[in-house]
Amino acid sequence: MNYRHAFHAGNFADVVKHVVLSLCLDRLNAKDKPYRFIDTHAGVGAYDLTGDEARRSPEWRDGVARLWMTEHGAPDAVRAALAPYMTVLRGMNPDGNLVAYPGSPAIATRLMREGDAIRLCELHPESAEKLREAVGGDRRVKIEERDGYEALGAYVPPPERRGLVLIDPPFEEGSAERRLDFERMLRVVRKAVKRWPGGVYLLWRPIKNIDAVAAFDGELASVLIEELGMAPDKLLAADLWVRDPGRPGPLAGAGLVVLNPPFGLTEHLKAALPWLANLMDQSSDDEEIESGWRLVSPEAEPDAG
Secondary structure (H helix, E strand, O other), rough: OOHHHHHOOOOHHHHHHHHHHHHHHHHHHHOOOOOOEEEOOOOOOOOEEOHHHHHHHHHHHHOOOHHHHHHOOOHHHHHHHHHHHHHHHHOOOOOOOOOEEEOOHHHHHOOOOOOOOOEOOOOOHHHHHHHHHHHOOOEEEEEEOOOOHOOOOOOOOOOOOOOOEEEEOOOOOOOOHHHHHHHHHHHHHHHHHHHHHOOOOEEEEEEOOOOOOOHHHHHHHHHHHHOOOHHHEEEEEEEEEEOOOOOOOOEEEEEEEEEEOOOOOOHHHHHHHHHHHHOOOOOOOOOOOEEEEEEOOOOOOOOEE
């Protein structure tokens, strides 16, 4: 695998993903019963924004850095939506200088409670070792050096019967590799939801090929609604793009499909996504499509801008 997330940590796609993850964990905290977080592609856990990779490819400057500098002036509804995520960022950067960025494992360890459980999968030995250094000392955490797609079947349903699964594969460059990730994600989600229909699932996907994303979302909805009987309002797609996603070049759009979105998530994202799209806009004057966002649920009118 040649994908190195350290080159992309804190970019616009990470911001969207981690805002949604933080909101979902915050809502799960609202009930007293313990829950479990399962991350199939955990990565190294946390990232140094002063490190070599971040300096060589400083995508974070057009992502989390813009948010870090302006969030205090955002409308109240936006600040409320960003609050769990910003709590983690401030906790990792207490002196006010943005030098560290959390991966999903660091977000989970900082937002989840004492009695909750965290299960992390990372297949690649070097990344797994860094992950253990970052969060392995937390007694709530269990790390397995294995394929997260394969592990998920053994993890669900969790003993707590409450929880969240994040599936965030690398989506390697190349149409064949990306198609494989879409296919594998669809297969494992079908099996997991069949075993544990009440879990919250976050499925991250890049918007590099618009047709491929539309085909995946459509097939996923068909499987979940028609085959497994999931109610259409239990599916939500939340996407953001910073320039025309159909043009060649670096990743311009990304988002998540959320299964069983927690109460209040949609309203928070309606407030946050337009503001974030405007904040992280990278479009040029010659592009027909500028930055934008959408919230889509089957059989509901989409919200977009």
